[in-house]
Amino acid sequence: xxHKTLRRLCGVLAFVLLFSFxxxxxxxxxxxxxxxxxxxxxxxxxxxxxxxVFAGSSHMLNGIYPLEVWDKxxxxxxxxxxxxxxxxxxxxxxxxxxxxxxPKVVVLDVYKMVESAKMGLTVSFHFTVDSMRLGxxxxxxxxxxxxxxxxAEYLVDLITYHTRWKELTESDWKPLDTTLKGSEMLFDTxxxxxxxxxxxxxxxxxxxxxxxxxxRIVALCKKHGAQLLLVxxxxxxxxxxxxxxxxxxxxxxxxxxxxGIPFLNYIYLNNVTKIDFSTDYYDAYHLNDRGALxxxxxxxxxxxxxxxxxxxxxxxxxxxxDDAAAVYQARLEQGAAAS
Amino acid sequence: MLFNSVQFxxxxxxxxxxxxxxxxxxxxxWLLAASYYFYMCWNPKYALLMLTSTAITYxxxxxxxxxxxxxxxxxxxxxxxxxxxxxxxxxxxxxxxxDNVNALLQHFGFAVxxxxxxxxxxxxxxxxxxxxxxxxxxxxxxRIPAERNFFRYALFVSFFPQLVAGPIERTENLLPQLQxxxxxxxxxxxxxxxxxxxxxxxxxxxxxxxxxxxxxxFNNLQQYAGFEIALAVVLFAVQIYCDFGGYSCIAVGAAxxxxxxxxxxxxxxxxxxxxxxFWRRWHISLxxxxxxxxxxxxxxxxxxxxxxxxxxxxxxxxxxxWHGAGWHFILWGGLHGVYQVVGSWTEPLRxxxxxxxxxxxxxxxxxxxxxxxxxxxxxxxxIFFRASSVSQALLAIRRxxxxxxxxxxxxxxxxxxxxEAPDFWAGLAAIVILFLVDxxxxxxxxxxxxxxxxxxxxxxxxxxxxxTVLIFGIYGPQYSAxxxxxxxF
Numbered sequence: 001x002x003h004k005t006l007r008r009l010c011g012v013l014a015f016v017l018l019f020s021f022x023x024x025x026x027x028x029x030x031x032x033x034x035x036x037x038x039x040x041x042x043x044x045x046x047x048x049x050x051x052x053v054f055a056g057s058s059h060m061l062n063g064i065y066p067l068e069v070w071d072k073x074x075x076x077x078x079x080x081x082x083x084x085x086x087x088x089x090x091x092x093x094x095x096x097x098x099x100x101x102x103p104k105v106v107v108l109d110v111y112k113m114v115e116s117a118k119m120g121l122t123v124s125f126h127f128t129v130d131s132m133r134l135g136x137x138x139x140x141x142x143x144x145x146x147x148x149x150x151x152a153e154y155l156v157d158l159i160t161y162h163t164r165w166k167e168l169t170e171s172d173w174k175p176l177d178t179t180l181k182g183s184e185m186l187f188d189t190x191x192x193x194x195x196x197x198x199x200x201x202x203x204x205x206x207x208x209x210x211x212x213x214x215x216r217i218v219a220l221c222k223k224h225g226a227q228l229l230l231v232x233x234x235x236x237x238x239x240x241x242x243x244x245x246x247x248x249x250x251x252x253x254x255x256x257x258x259x260g261i262p263f264l265n266y267i268y269l270n271n272v273t274k275i276d277f278s279t280d281y282y283d284a285y286h287l288n289d290r291g292a293l294x295x296x297x298x299x300x301x302x303x304x305x306x307x308x309x310x311x312x313x314x315x316x317x318x319x320x321x322d323d324a325a326a327v328y329q330a331r332l333e334q335g336a337a338a339s
Numbered sequence: 340m341l342f343n344s345v346q347f348x349x350x351x352x353x354x355x356x357x358x359x360x361x362x363x364x365x366x367x368x369w370l371l372a373a374s375y376y377f378y379m380c381w382n383p384k385y386a387l388l389m390l391t392s393t394a395i396t397y398x399x400x401x402x403x404x405x406x407x408x409x410x411x412x413x414x415x416x417x418x419x420x421x422x423x424x425x426x427x428x429x430x431x432x433x434x435x436x437x438d439n440v441n442a443l444l445q446h447f448g449f450a451v452x453x454x455x456x457x458x459x460x461x462x463x464x465x466x467x468x469x470x471x472x473x474x475x476x477x478x479x480x481x482r483i484p485a486e487r488n489f490f491r492y493a494l495f496v497s498f499f500p501q502l503v504a505g506p507i508e509r510t511e512n513l514l515p516q517l518q519x520x521x522x523x524x525x526x527x528x529x530x531x532x533x534x535x536x537x538x539x540x541x542x543x544x545x546x547x548x549x550x551x552x553x554x555x556x557f558n559n560l561q562q563y564a565g566f567e568i569a570l571a572v573v574l575f576a577v578q579i580y581c582d583f584g585g586y587s588c589i590a591v592g593a594a595x596x597x598x599x600x601x602x603x604x605x606x607x608x609x610x611x612x613x614x615x616x617f618w619r620r621w622h623i624s625l626x627x628x629x630x631x632x633x634x635x636x637x638x639x640x641x642x643x644x645x646x647x648x649x650x651x652x653x654x655x656x657x658x659x660x661w662h663g664a665g666w667h668f669i670l671w672g673g674l675h676g677v678y679q680v681v682g683s684w685t686e687p688l689r690x691x692x693x694x695x696x697x698x699x700x701x702x703x704x705x706x707x708x709x710x711x712x713x714x715x716x717x718x719x720x721x722i723f724f725r726a727s728s729v730s731q732a733l734l735a736i737r738r739x740x741x742x743x744x745x746x747x748x749x750x751x752x753x754x755x756x757x758x759e760a761p762d763f764w765a766g767l768a769a770i771v772i773l774f775l776v777d778x779x780x781x782x783x784x785x786x787x788x789x790x791x792x793x794x795x796x797x798x799x800x801x802x803x804x805x806x807t808v809l810i811f812g813i814y815g816p817q818y819s820a821x822x823x824x825x826x827x828f
Contacts, residue, residue, distance in 0.1 A: 008525050015798060019805070026806060122816075150816075152345040159815040166761035 029172050030161040038182035039131035041078045042100045050101040051309050052077035055090050056109025059233040062286045066181035067328035069300040070321055074311030079182035084124030086115040088213040092141035096132050098224045105307050106221050107229045114248040116207035119145040130157045179324050185289050186282040187339035193278035195236040197246050200268045204247035230256050230263045234275050235285045273298050340380040342589045359523045366520050367494050374499035385461035393496045395422050396471040400478040400485035419475040427468045435664035463503030469628055470507050471496050476632050477510040491517055500593040504586045506604040506624035521598035531595030536804050538588030543812030546581035548766040549574040555757030560734050565744040568735055575725045576718050607777040612709040614678040629654050652676040667732055671723040678716055765811050
């Protein structure tokens, strides 16, 4: 009798394991993986091999190329920023990042400090948590930020993506391509010539939610021994929706000064970055490859000069980075030539 | 809490686990609490209504047993039926009655009546009311003794697997089972789970998928004609079968996991060779309820042909009204009554034809022909069921016959009716699987056959079924998982 029960229990367990394996596979194949690579780069890299992490919104995702940083300085970095990701979401993305990596510097884009919600766009939050491995950061992000009636679709993303069975392509079956270490390159050009940002002294009140989570990020970095560097990448604020984006960034810069946290406000560092408003933008908000290269080079130089970050170019553990850099260069040239 | 909801996915395993951990003697109390919680997820206030029906029928059972005279017993039955039907009438038919009274008043130039309150139809009221009434009738007929334990009786009325959409269980089947709960049985639980997943397949993969096309056509009848509407009607026949049949499978499966055996509610209805046969296979728990508690008490077929036909008509008109407060539902029921009356009336004539043409009524081809004719008749009646009103049903019929456009099947038009090609073909493939399973179920006990196979056959079948539901099911944020159609009846 006992033997029979034990045998059945083992059978159930084996079935559950097999089911879980297939379920996980089906979830992966069906998932919208357009921005899964940047969320997964922390898993793809060797544990604790990353020295600098770039986090935040699409400004960071499109504006900083880790392999350009590698080429110029030998600093091992990755970009975990996400389209539309707001500060509370970034807090949990960083929490997950610290489970697998121990960066010495976290570079945080503060553009989304203007958002007062705890959860941003549905699609952005999906991109943020879908590729996160099941663990406390993922669960905490979902239970803290998502309304109760919507949590299921984030806990089990197959609920959202199962309808993609009719649009699957060959790439859906392949492993994620994390060659670019999380960044996304944009190649088209829009001219924002003539745009003049507001004065750097012009500030607007920052909402409590974003401030709360920024403070948590500060504490999180402190806890893990990472130095926090706040940045605002260049953008033109042309939307007439009442949101004072540049003024908010300027207010955060004032706050950072009070807290003793370094802040690079690239909106006002044009004399250094030499961003050309007529050729370096992809749209009003995002830099294209030309703009991104200018900013990345500046930031790489700043990191190299201001932090004690090792040049890993000759280390055996990082041999694959040179191959990745070659692919990056090829894609960069190919994209630039096509645009 | 819908069966195809995340809440139920959490609720059911927890309830089952605690149920089997509970002392057997008191496990019914846990099921009762779970059933009331399940019901109160819709609207907590309406639990009071169910409690009222429970109290009335419980008391009626005891009083019927204690009454010394037949007259006294009959009074108890009458009070129980009147009170319960009055509640049902008020909550389900008040506005329907009011609209008809107002139409009459307007016709004669009087002012219309304006109610000063809102009535919302409580979920599953028709189901538990009928189940509770069958208890009163069964105690009166001495089929079963009255239940002394109020809480156990309350569980009989509110048993969550079949509470909101049946099957409408018979007292002599369910109540004795509730009195003698069974311990956990691995094989039975496995069978129940397979049944539940099959139910989810019917509901999520077929019913909710084809409903997209059906709703598109029926909500925009003026835009469609001919085969577009005919296709929507046929798919509605599939939708309502899979929606309600799917729910019944989940109900039967969930009860089976808990150790209870509920009656089969559908048995390959579209393989019926006559409308009479259809009603032996469709919503069996309701059709047998009407047979036992209305048709037979009216005299059944014992009082001559005309009276039999009248009884059939009354039964089916009542069945139509049970399905919804609208003339189109009554007409749907009436049509089924007429089909059967005409069938009975023309039977001698048809027999003579068969003899003259040397047709064997049991021959396969002839049975297929009869099944097709029955399907067409049933589909025609479904138009009245699905349309939002009689005028809409007549519009659908008129527009179906106004044009001959078989080209819609070849020129891509069918993929513009709400379901794009991949979804259309996926739905069609699932329907083929359904009919294959139904056809085989006429001869074999497929679940038992599967049970007897080795793990290398069973597991792939289980996994294939589960992943078909997970991947091809219509659910999640992109689609509002439609409520089970039968909840509002």
